Amino acid sequence: MxxxxxxxxxxxxxxxxxxxxxxxxxxxxxxxxxxxxxxxxxxxxxxxxxxxxxxxxxxxxxxxxxxxxxxxxxxxxxxxxxxxxxxxxxxxxxxxxxxxxxxxxxxxxxxxxxxxxxxxxxxxxxxxxxxxxxxxxxxxxxxxxxxxxxxxxxxxxxxxxxxxxxxxxxxxxxxxxxxxxxxxxxxxxxxxxxxxxxxxxxxxxxxxxxxxxxxxxxxxxxxxxxxxxxxxxxxxxxxxxxxxxxxxxxxxxxxxxxxxxxEPSTPASSQGPSFLAGLGLTVRHPPYLKLVISFLFISAAIQVEQSYLVLFCTHASQLHDHVQSLVLTILVSAVLSTPLWEWVLQRFGKRMSAFGICVMVPFVILLAVVPTAPVAYVVAFVSGLSIAVSLLLPWSMLPDVVDDFQLQHQHGPGMETIFYSSYVFFTKLSGAGALGISMLSLEFVGYTAGVCKQAEQVVVTLKVLIGAVPTCMILTGLCILMVGPTPKVPSPDTSRRLSLRR
Missing domain, CATH: 1.20.1250.20 (MFS general substrate transporter like domains)
Structure with a gap:
């Protein structure tokens, strides 16, 4: 996605x-x-x-x-x-x-x-x-x-x-x-x-x-x-x-x-801090810093998995004719499982739901070792499940971080969007770095454009990029997410007041 x-x-x-x-x-x-x-x-x-x-x-x-x-x-x-x-x-x-x-x-x-x-x-x-x-x-x-x-x-x-x-x-x-x-x-x-x-x-x-x-x-x-x-x-x-x-x-x-x-006019007294001042406050908030760092790894892993799937099927396995079906399997699985993950988030909590992201880990390793069509379709389906929860989870955890910040600092309006947009900014940068560095690895091992059979070291590199790299990044991100400070859950009345304010 x-x-x-x-x-x-x-x-x-x-x-x-x-x-x-x-x-x-x-x-x-x-x-x-x-x-x-x-x-x-x-x-x-x-x-x-x-x-x-x-x-x-x-x-x-x-x-x-x-x-x-x-x-x-x-x-x-x-x-x-x-x-x-x-x-x-x-x-x-x-x-x-x-x-x-x-x-x-x-x-x-x-x-x-x-x-x-x-x-x-x-x-x-x-x-x-x-x-x-x-x-x-x-x-x-x-x-x-x-x-x-x-x-x-x-x-x-x-x-x-x-x-x-x-x-x-x-x-x-x-x-x-x-x-x-x-x-x-x-x-x-x-x-x-x-x-x-x-x-x-x-x-x-x-x-x-x-x-x-x-x-x-x-x-x-x-x-x-x-x-x-x-x-x-x-x-x-x-x-x-x-x-x-x-x-x-x-x-x-x-x-x-x-x-x-x-748009209705907004009283001047209700203006929040400037963007730079608000950004400086948000990055010093421990729960937010932990959330951003963890999903820098997780979102980059998902982008690497998506970007190299087609290359892997084309040059590191005999799955040329299954590329389109595998891509659609991933996306359909992600879309259809979204309501299920919403229910899991509410029923079992956000920390427990985070483990749904690592469901794909053993399967992508299996695909790298056994690149056959049946395995590939199972991996595509499971990857869709993990992608869905990886997209839902940060946007369900950010409101808790924002509420915790507002309870501690009592700043004016505008801080919510600074939290959300800075998260997007940092995850885009992490994706840029992950894709740029991983593509350089193909240059180093001698990827040749336009040939039907790549060198063995290129095949091995694609297997690493589709299996080992996302696995390490997902596990690192989950470890960071599970340790360290967590936002305090406000009382129902306080939560309702903050929601109305947003």
Missing amino acids: SASPGGTSASAAEALSPRLAAHTPEPGRDSRTGRLSFCTKMCYGIGGIPNQVASSAIAFYLQLFLLDVAQIPAAQVSLVLFGGKVSGAAADPVAGFFINRSRRTGSGRLMPWVLGCTPFISLAYFFLWFLPPFTNLRGLWYMTFYCLFQALATGMALPWAGSWVSSSAGFVPGITMEMAGTLMGAAVHGLIVSGAHGSHKCKDIALPDPVAITPEAGLETSPPPQFCPVPQTRLYTIAAAVVAVTYPVCIGLLRLGVTEQP
Whole structure:
């Protein structure tokens, strides 16, 4: 799974207050209850689909595309992944700063940001999967468009997710549509490009060219050429175009069905501390520091597992034809198990639920040792279970940390979003470091782009990246999470008061 719904910027905390309303207040809103209509909620939820579709496709397939289709060195791929992730993390506070200071227009204060980013992010996503005619500067080409995509995705996601901070009206349709978008991204992109990496590719290459042998002379001409990436490029271009079109379509529906209400004025006396001052306070709060450090390891492990699954199936096992099915198994398992994990969180507590993350540990090690199809499907299913709880757990534990902080410090509003957004910022940086360093390891062991059979040391490295690396990071994160200070649970009355205040 890709981006989580909590990924909003701290600097945007004050900007994310406008509520959603139907364009036509009479049919779109129940005047007696003030509730939003079903159509308005669905249009709002649809607005979150494009980013999830694109992020899901990138998470599973971008590395394979850069290595085997674009055929750029693994060291440059490392820089592309690291640069893109860092640009996305840096764009959070920058976009929040400008959104917070933007003026209200006829379309509202947040909607112009969504509409303005739409054409540019569509183009950035399309060119991210486009093969330029030159070869020397391809690494720079893909880094430029990946950084642009990550920054623009943040600029679009912040205002769209704003109502989640100020109101829960859009939360259920929002998260439902995001889950649907995650499945759509992997399914649509994977189905289109599945023919580019199947086992038949290498079988075709293995067949001798009829004119390659001269019977009269008994001599063999030059060997068949390396696999030509043109058919692969065409498939990836089609997939990119299909996903890019979802941006204007979905944002168009969002604009037609949803608009902003003027936000109520906030008394100056209720303003909280500045972002930098609040960040300094939050990082010194022991329960929050423990939570962030533990999930730096856990979220990085999940990203490594997702990113290298397709590469492992393609180059370290005979699972070429099962890639699409395995990806969908992971995502469907994660989506369907989410309600179960919500029940477990409430029934057995958050610390006990954290052990659900390590369920995948023995199975990923088994996949690295026995890379067969039956084992792979079991691992995919179990990995989906662990991914679901790893996404739910931090967002269920952060409110406890925030309540504990507020009870101790009694600061004004705005601290909640500083906690949430700084968590997103740090986890994005951890993912950037993990993916960048792990990709460098493939460069060191001699990964060769475009070949059907990699060297043995490359196969071993992929097994380590799919098994040992996530295992060590998950266990480290859980050990940190289980020790050290825990937030104090407030009384029911205090908890209710803090919830109303939020």
